[in-house]
Amino acid sequence: MAEILKRRIGLGLLTAYGVGVMVGAGIYVLVGAVAAEAGIWAPLAFVLAGVIAAPTALSYAEFSTRFPEAAGEAAFVAKGVQAPWLGTLVGLAIVMAGAVSAAAVLRGGVGYLGAVTGWPAGPSMVVIGALLAAVAVVGVLESLALAAIFTVVEVLGLGLVVYAGFSAVPVADFQMPQEIVWSGVTAGAVLAFFAFIGFEDIVNMAEEVREPERVLPRAILLSLIITSLLYALVTWAAVRSVPLERLGASEQPLALVWQMGQGGSAAFLSLIAVVAALNGVLAQMVMASRVLFGLGRRSAWLSVFHHAHPRFGTPVRATVLISVAVIGGALALPVAELAGVTSTLLLTVFVLVNGALILMKRRVPEAAFRVPMAVPVFGVVVALAALGASLGGLG
Numbered sequence: 460m461a462e463i464l465k466r467r468i469g470l471g472l473l474t475a476y477g478v479g480v481m482v483g484a485g486i487y488v489l490v491g492a493v494a495a496e497a498g499i500w501a502p503l504a505f506v507l508a509g510v511i512a513a514p515t516a517l518s519y520a521e522f523s524t525r526f527p528e529a530a531g532e533a534a535f536v537a538k539g540v541q542a543p544w545l546g547t548l549v550g551l552a553i554v555m556a557g558a559v560s561a562a563a564v565l566r567g568g569v570g571y572l573g574a575v576t577g578w579p580a581g582p583s584m585v586v587i588g589a590l591l592a593a594v595a596v597v598g599v600l601e602s603l604a605l606a607a608i609f610t611v612v613e614v615l616g617l618g619l620v621v622y623a624g625f626s627a628v629p630v631a632d633f634q635m636p637q638e639i640v641w642s643g644v645t646a647g648a649v650l651a652f653f654a655f656i657g658f659e660d661i662v663n664m665a666e667e668v669r670e671p672e673r674v675l676p677r678a679i680l681l682s683l684i685i686t687s688l689l690y691a692l693v694t695w696a697a698v699r700s701v702p703l704e705r706l707g708a709s710e711q712p713l714a715l716v717w718q719m720g721q722g723g724s725a726a727f728l729s730l731i732a733v734v735a736a737l738n739g740v741l742a743q744m745v746m747a748s749r750v751l752f753g754l755g756r757r758s759a760w761l762s763v764f765h766h767a768h769p770r771f772g773t774p775v776r777a778t779v780l781i782s783v784a785v786i787g788g789a790l791a792l793p794v795a796e797l798a799g800v801t802s803t804l805l806l807t808v809f810v811l812v813n814g815a816l817i818l819m820k821r822r823v824p825e826a827a828f829r830v831p832m833a834v835p836v837f838g839v840v841v842a843l844a845a846l847g848a849s850l851g852g853l854g
Contacts, residue, residue: 465772467600468668470677473661476603477682478689479610480657480742486617486690487713487732489654490697495707497647499636502694504647509687511648511845512655514838515809516683517830518816520676523662524827525819527671530753531662532808539815543757549808550754553663556804557747558781561740562788563801568736569789571729584789591741592782595748596768596775599667602745609738616731617693620713623720624696633699649848653802654690658683659809660746663753676828744781751777806846813838 490501497504522535530550537546569583595602661679665671697712700719709715714725752774755765764777816835 465599465767466667466669467598467772468603468664468674470674470681472600472603472607473664473668473674473678474681474685475607475610476664476742477658477661477678478685479606479613479738480660480746481655481682481686482610482613482617482689482735482738486654486693487711487728487735489651490694491706491709491712493647493651493694494698494703494712496650497644498640498703499632499698500639500644501647501698502691503639504644505651505654505690505694506687507644507648508651508655509683509690511652511841512658512683514834515813515842516658516679518813518835518838519659519662520679521826521828521830522812522816522819523665523675523679524672525823527662527665527668527675528753528756529663529666529749530751530757531665532659532812533750533754533757536808536811536815537757539817539819540811541818545811547754547758547761549811550750550757552804552808553659553750554747554754554781556801556808557660557743557750558784558788559804560801561743561747561781561785564736564739564743565785565789568733568740571732571736575726575729575733581790585786587737588740588782588786588789591737591744592778592786595741595744595778595782596771596773598771599664599745599773602741603664606738606741606745609734609741612731612734613738614689616728616734617689617713620716620728621692621696623717624693624700625720627700627716627720629699630702632703649845651690652845655683655686656802656805657742659805659812660742663746663749666749666753672827740785744778744785747781748774748777751781803846803850806842809842810839810846813842 493504494501523531526534526538528534532553533546533550536549537543565584565588569580569587572578572583573580594605658679661682662675665675668674693713697706697716701712701715705715706712714728717725717728751761751764752767755761755763764774766776767773768775813835817832820832
């Protein structure tokens, strides 16, 4: 019985994986919502959200060099707080968040696909979910290579939106901007923060990464920087080319940007949103199965999942279970509150990870990659604030 995953991933693929998870399908609808809060200063709200996410990303980066293993958050919390049961609970929360998120994204992506092709939703979810599961089983290199292709398509699509926005005639809102209202920018930043969730998935690939102590921190930070710049550019193009009233009310804000700049149909953006959704589903399937694999090492009652296929070098049992849960969830669950549940689970984990790093740094200061103590302290404060906002939104 194989219990070792194959180390086949380098910095480029891992960074593309991180960018793909973060960009996902959310940016295609979130721009309008953030603009409704922050107005013409929406790009600043996205930059601020990246700054808010940075401390937790840096905490993950340090922890990833201390304990480069699958089920990263579970290991971080278990060893930082010295409570194995809490680590297992955190790991299961990550598995649940990954499966729920993938189910919601699969359902949303199939909705976009149906609008373009007319294909029925139920069979499409089953077929697409099964095909993505097959890719995830065959190999991590194949999975991340496909995810990288998806990411390139997403980024190219967003690049076209930026081009359209900057080629349009600037709207009056942009030419005569109102004074900055920090309460609106802050509210927009809290909303935009959820667009940066995904960097934490990188640490769960640790056992399939070459030189993880060197590669993991770089991939986390690079993916966060690239995504922050991309979001700021897309949002800038949007507020430049579309009146704020229309932008804030739209469920397809990037289609508006294209039409204002280039005219004609923006149906291709629906297809790119499908690609973004496929990327998100595949990435979450891969991540959640690795967490379950890692939990199998740490917990006797989950040990059946600590098994890698001798040929493929992937956690097949864990991948099959996660895939069934994702397809079943997509078929059976309403999407409306799934994103909120996912965010709440992950923000709770962020609080625990930052807190665990504070305790770990006090006991064992040395690490291959170290951040100042102020970083996890600020990370706890920010994650608690965002968690409060998230719970308020759910309420």
